[in-house]
Each structure stands twice: as C-alpha cells, then as structure tokens.
Amino acid sequence: MQRSCDLNVEKGIAESFSPETSLALWQKMCEVRYFEQGAVDAIKAGEINYQVYLSSGQEAAAASFSLCINKYQVFAQHRAHDIFLTFGAPPEMLRDELRGLPSGCSRGRAGSNCLQYHENGMHMYGHHGLIAENVPLGVGAALGNNKQTLCIFGDGSAEEDYVSPSLGFAATHKLPVLFVCMDNNYSILTKTEVRRSWNMNEVAKSYGLPAVDIADDPWTVLKHTRELSTQLPAFINIRVCRGYWHAGVGIDGTLEWDRFNMVKHELNELGLADKAAKIETSVCKKMEQIWAKEILLKPLEKQLEDI
Amino acid sequence: MGKRNLAETIRETTRRHLEEENGLLLGQSVSAVGWVNGTVPDTRGIVELPMTDVAGAGFAVGAAMVGRRPFFVIRFQDFLVLNGSPLINYAAKVKELHGQSAPVFIRAIAAEGIGPVHSTVLHGMFMHFPGFKICAPMSPGEYEKIYTSFMKDDDPYYVSEHRFAYQNKEEFEDIIRDDADITIFLASSPRLFAAEASKTLEKEGTKCNIIHLLWLKPFTCSEAVIRGLKKSGKGLVIDAGHEICGASRSIAYELGMASGVMVHALGLKDHTKCLCPPLQNKAPEVDEIVAKVRNILKLK
Known part of the structure; x- marks a missing residue:
C-alpha cells in the first residue's frame, strides 16, 4: 500500500459521526498537542534535562482509541504521551515524570518512554526502552486475565523478533488483543523501505488476524477500531507523521501531512469551527497553567515540600 | 507412600x-x-x-x-x-x-x-x-x-x-566443628558431592565445615557460620557455574569481607562445556573439590 494521508479514508467519513464525537476527538488531540508544546518550551528553556519522546503529529489515533477502547489494558510503546493523556491520566503527573520528580507517574524514576498509570480504572503499562518489549507482555497479560488489551508499537518495533510470535500466540489462543502499529515510516531516521521488503498487514493476516492499513484520520481510526474490537485478536497499521525526532525536540523539516490542521479544517467544513476554536483555546490555557513558569522555576526543595 | x-x-x-x-x-x-x-x-x-x-x-x-x-x-x-x-x-x-x-x-x-x-x-x-x-x-x-x-x-x-x-530424597545439614581446617560453602550440584568429599578429606586428616547454600541472592550468612569460618581460618565457595564473574567468586568476596578470612572460589574453568570428556568442564565433583582443598591447605 502506498503511504499517504488519505490511505483507506472514505470521503466524507467525518460527516457520519456526531458533532459531539468529532469535538471530543478534537479535545483529546488538543490536550496532547498543547501539553507537548509546553514540554518543548520547557526543554528549550533548560527546565527539563531528561530525554523525551513526543507524540505530537500522531495524536489523532490515540484520541480515537480513547473514545472507544479506553477500558482496555494498554501496553504502550516508547512514544506514549498521547495514550497517557487521552486515556485520562493527569497531565501534572506526566509533567513531573518528565522532570524526574517524586510526584511523577513513576515517581520520576522511569521517564518519558516508560509510562505507567494504574488509577481510576486505567491500566497503562509502558515498556522500559526496548522497543516492542511491551507486545509479548501485553499478550501474556491477556492470557493471564482475558481482558481486552491494546498493544502499540512502531514500524521499527514491528521488526523485533518477538513481535511476530506474539501475533501468532494471540491467534492460537484467541486472545482479546488489538495490535496497533503506529507507522511513521522511520526507525530513528532509516526509512522502512530500506529495512525490509514485507509489510505488517500481510504478516498479521498470515496469522489469521483481521487487519487494516489506514491513515491516521481520526474518524477512520475510530470506525475501524470499533469494528475490529469485536473481532479480536486483530491488527491495525496506522500511517502517522512524527512531529519531532525519534527522541528530543528536533524537527526534520516539513511534515508529510499535518493531521492536526487537517482535522481542524475538517471541523470547519462540518460547521464546528467556533466550538472547535473554543475547545482549543480552553485546552491551550489549561496546559499553559500546567507548564507555568512559577511552577517550573520554584526551587526544587519547595516543590518537594509541596509534594 | x-x-x-x-x-x-x-x-x-x-x-x-x-x-x-x-x-x-x-x-x-x-x-x-x-x-x-x-x-x-x-x-x-x-x-x-x-x-x-x-x-x-x-x-x-x-x-x-x-x-x-x-x-x-x-x-x-x-x-x-x-x-x-x-x-x-x-x-x-x-x-x-x-x-x-x-x-x-x-x-x-x-x-x-x-x-x-x-x-x-x-x-x-x-x-x-x-x-x-x-x-x-x-x-x-x-x-x-x-x-x-x-x-x-x-x-x-x-x-x-x-x-x-531430582532423585534426591534427603535434606542437607550444615556441619560446623570446632576443629575445622577449612569452611566449604557449596551451591547447586556440587552440594551432592560434599559429604563424600568431606569424608575423603577427613581420612587424610583434613576437617571441614560444610555449609549448604540455598539462597544465592540476597545472600545472608548467620553469625554461627561466620564464627565457624573465622575459626577455621580458610574458606572456599564452590558452585556449578563459571567461576569468572560467577556465584562462587561473588559469594567468596562477600564472605571474605564479612569475616576477614581469605575465601577462595571454585567454579567452572573459563572454557566451553564440550560434549566429550575430558573437555566437558563439569561442575566440581568429589575429586575436584578434594584437590582444591588440598591446594588451598598446601597439602600434597
């Protein structure tokens, strides 16, 4: 399949969803985008000194998952701020995890690429830095408790030795796992076509899993996720664009496509411009407060006292 | 049954x-x-x-x-x-x-x-x-x-x-004696040969404390064992794994630090475990344990 922003996106699909759903998707996307904007500013100002793995650019898919499978236990990849935030974990805990503080979601011990959160009915397990190690873990968890499970990995992670057998094991034991490849076409900076001749959809299908290959249009992701959630185990390959480097806040240049602005445009077409703008402004303000200088610049001793 | x-x-x-x-x-x-x-x-x-x-x-x-x-x-x-x-x-x-x-x-x-x-x-x-x-x-x-x-x-x-x-039905007991010449700590399969090695050495006049190690990590040791080690004045840790960076050397170091006694280590040689003898590089059994103790005690 040719990589493109409209890969298997039905024309006019957004119109088949309610305005409430479309605006909820947008709200979630804004939460990721403006949280991370605050993080980027803090990094550039030298207020965060640890490595970060940013989700901006790919937040539409996580927003869609959060609207339909937010009760799944999640085994997320290294780039998982999007899942953490859209599934409802507190942004303050992510902010403090990025800063290595005891009030972070893992008490500041694990950092950006190892996110976990187990409160308020949410069960998010991250990985520890070995890409796709979360995939067999998620399959094992589904074997253990038979709960619906979301395993997310990237197109580079998909090549790890332990991913294919995980799909196979889930197929053999009919485990309720949704496998998702967030396909940004890069492993660090090496393109997929340089690394391999096969594609993950064919691999998943060969194990008997229903599989789709789609662009990250949030309405399309929502539609297919809902459909496949009744046919688990299943696989979705989602073509996304990474806004920042593999790690850190560097940018490679112009994005292949800018889903955030495409969704904003689509909301305008749906006649939801005013409501969307209100949501964006409100989320932006909330995230500015979370990243406010008076919080970041407070002496560490005082912050620890507050905690 | x-x-x-x-x-x-x-x-x-x-x-x-x-x-x-x-x-x-x-x-x-x-x-x-x-x-x-x-x-x-x-x-x-x-x-x-x-x-x-x-x-x-x-x-x-x-x-x-x-x-x-x-x-x-x-x-x-x-x-x-x-x-x-x-x-x-x-x-x-x-x-x-x-x-x-x-x-x-x-x-x-x-x-x-x-x-x-x-x-x-x-x-x-x-x-x-x-x-x-x-x-x-x-x-x-x-x-x-x-x-x-x-x-x-x-x-x-x-x-x-x-x-x-796997066929063993017996439990192991530590032996600590006042007149020991050496304290031997054993982990894994060498434990199965401890009693016979000790008997062989005793016939030669060498008396051994024998300490069986069930827990390798965290490693702890009773005061009585450390007293026995100190009194014997020499120690040896034997394990079935490779000696370099292995359990035998690691535990020997801990015991040495805890007692002030020189504690030696015996594990596998720094070679591959080949299929056929004499290159199997087997875990220490009776002969090797006895030989190592003789060597430590500078006996023939």
Whole structure:
C-alpha cells in the first residue's frame, strides 16, 4: 500500500459521526498537542534535562482509541504521551515524570518512554526502552486475565523478533488483543523501505488476524477500531507523521501531512469551527497553567515540600 | 507412600499451584517426553509455548503482571540467554521503577554432559541484575521452602534447579566443628558431592565445615557460620557455574569481607562445556573439590 494521508479514508467519513464525537476527538488531540508544546518550551528553556519522546503529529489515533477502547489494558510503546493523556491520566503527573520528580507517574524514576498509570480504572503499562518489549507482555497479560488489551508499537518495533510470535500466540489462543502499529515510516531516521521488503498487514493476516492499513484520520481510526474490537485478536497499521525526532525536540523539516490542521479544517467544513476554536483555546490555557513558569522555576526543595 | 524425591516434590508443588492458586505454567515441550523429568503434572493451567524464546518469557512476565504467578519452565538454563530480556529488563525492574510487580517463578533447569548449550548454569549471570531473588534448591524440603517464600513475595524468583538432584530424597545439614581446617560453602550440584568429599578429606586428616547454600541472592550468612569460618581460618565457595564473574567468586568476596578470612572460589574453568570428556568442564565433583582443598591447605 502506498503511504499517504488519505490511505483507506472514505470521503466524507467525518460527516457520519456526531458533532459531539468529532469535538471530543478534537479535545483529546488538543490536550496532547498543547501539553507537548509546553514540554518543548520547557526543554528549550533548560527546565527539563531528561530525554523525551513526543507524540505530537500522531495524536489523532490515540484520541480515537480513547473514545472507544479506553477500558482496555494498554501496553504502550516508547512514544506514549498521547495514550497517557487521552486515556485520562493527569497531565501534572506526566509533567513531573518528565522532570524526574517524586510526584511523577513513576515517581520520576522511569521517564518519558516508560509510562505507567494504574488509577481510576486505567491500566497503562509502558515498556522500559526496548522497543516492542511491551507486545509479548501485553499478550501474556491477556492470557493471564482475558481482558481486552491494546498493544502499540512502531514500524521499527514491528521488526523485533518477538513481535511476530506474539501475533501468532494471540491467534492460537484467541486472545482479546488489538495490535496497533503506529507507522511513521522511520526507525530513528532509516526509512522502512530500506529495512525490509514485507509489510505488517500481510504478516498479521498470515496469522489469521483481521487487519487494516489506514491513515491516521481520526474518524477512520475510530470506525475501524470499533469494528475490529469485536473481532479480536486483530491488527491495525496506522500511517502517522512524527512531529519531532525519534527522541528530543528536533524537527526534520516539513511534515508529510499535518493531521492536526487537517482535522481542524475538517471541523470547519462540518460547521464546528467556533466550538472547535473554543475547545482549543480552553485546552491551550489549561496546559499553559500546567507548564507555568512559577511552577517550573520554584526551587526544587519547595516543590518537594509541596509534594 | 514413601518420602518424595525432589522431582516428585516439584510436580506436586506445581499441581497445588495450578489447581488451588489459579497459577499458570508456561514452557516449551513441557507436556511431552517425560513431562520435564517428571516435574510437571498433567493438570489444568499448563500453557505449551511455541518455540518462541524471548517472546515466551514476555508472555510469562505479562501473566505475572496481572497476578497469575506463573511458573516459567526453562528446560536448559542456556536458553535464558535469549529468554532473559523480558525477565531482566521488565520483570526485575518493574517494582523499583513503577511500584508494580511481576512475580514469575523461573524454573531454570541445569544438566551436565549434554553439550555446549544444554549444560550451563546461569544463576551467576542473573545475580548480576538487580530485582531477582535467586536460589538453588537441591532437596524436597528446600523446594517447599522457596515456594512458600515465593507465594508471600512479589519479586521474580530465579530457581536454579539441577537434574542431578531430582532423585534426591534427603535434606542437607550444615556441619560446623570446632576443629575445622577449612569452611566449604557449596551451591547447586556440587552440594551432592560434599559429604563424600568431606569424608575423603577427613581420612587424610583434613576437617571441614560444610555449609549448604540455598539462597544465592540476597545472600545472608548467620553469625554461627561466620564464627565457624573465622575459626577455621580458610574458606572456599564452590558452585556449578563459571567461576569468572560467577556465584562462587561473588559469594567468596562477600564472605571474605564479612569475616576477614581469605575465601577462595571454585567454579567452572573459563572454557566451553564440550560434549566429550575430558573437555566437558563439569561442575566440581568429589575429586575436584578434594584437590582444591588440598591446594588451598598446601597439602600434597
């Protein structure tokens, strides 16, 4: 399949969803985008000194998952701020995890690429830095408790030795796992076509899993996720664009496509411009407060006292 | 029914775990060819893994994270080089990083004399990594003890088994004597040869304290043992794994620091375990233990 922003996106699909759903998707996307904007500013100002793995650019898919499978236990990849935030974990805990503080979601011990959160009915397990190690873990968890499970990995992670057998094991034991490849076409900076001749959809299908290959249009992701959630185990390959480097806040240049602005445009077409703008402004303000200088610049001793 | 041997004890402990504790047992070819030397029961909760080293360990760790306390059977410890990643990088780290737990019971089984990647003991390698509890039970009573401990704990356990001990029905007792010339600490299969080695040495006039090591990590030692070591004035730790960076040297260092006594180490030579003798590089048995003690004591 040719990589493109409209890969298997039905024309006019957004119109088949309610305005409430479309605006909820947008709200979630804004939460990721403006949280991370605050993080980027803090990094550039030298207020965060640890490595970060940013989700901006790919937040539409996580927003869609959060609207339909937010009760799944999640085994997320290294780039998982999007899942953490859209599934409802507190942004303050992510902010403090990025800063290595005891009030972070893992008490500041694990950092950006190892996110976990187990409160308020949410069960998010991250990985520890070995890409796709979360995939067999998620399959094992589904074997253990038979709960619906979301395993997310990237197109580079998909090549790890332990991913294919995980799909196979889930197929053999009919485990309720949704496998998702967030396909940004890069492993660090090496393109997929340089690394391999096969594609993950064919691999998943060969194990008997229903599989789709789609662009990250949030309405399309929502539609297919809902459909496949009744046919688990299943696989979705989602073509996304990474806004920042593999790690850190560097940018490679112009994005292949800018889903955030495409969704904003689509909301305008749906006649939801005013409501969307209100949501964006409100989320932006909330995230500015979370990243406010008076919080970041407070002496560490005082912050620890507050905690 | 007479006393159970170690293999039967493992099988019945596992049966209890699966039938009464909602446990799982995962492993490759566990329900065929003798059910892993008669240590696996034919009951519910057994998951035959495909030949997916690495992923298989990941499945076990995932099941542990959601409370199933799986037994993960590794028929030959050598296979833990591949399977080690989810155990080392996830199960052993998840508690310190996130306050979560992944209590997986790794049945790491050793053998002897069946070639370069079916005969190794790797508990020393796993001792290197934080987050594991590591033991090497060689008797039925010891196995029951470590299982009870596991069920009260939330750490992953590396249970270093050895096929040499499967038929054993006896328990081991430490021997500490006032007139000892040396204190010998033994882990894994060399323990099975301790009594005979000690008897041989005594005939030559060398008296030994014999200390059996069940727990390798965390390693603790009683005051009585340290007193015995100090009084004997010389120590030796013997293990079935490779000596360099292995359990024998590591524990010898700890004992030396705790006692001020020079404690020697004896493990495998820095060679591959080849198939045929004399190149098998076997774990120390009677002759090698006796020779090492003579060497330490500068006897002929």
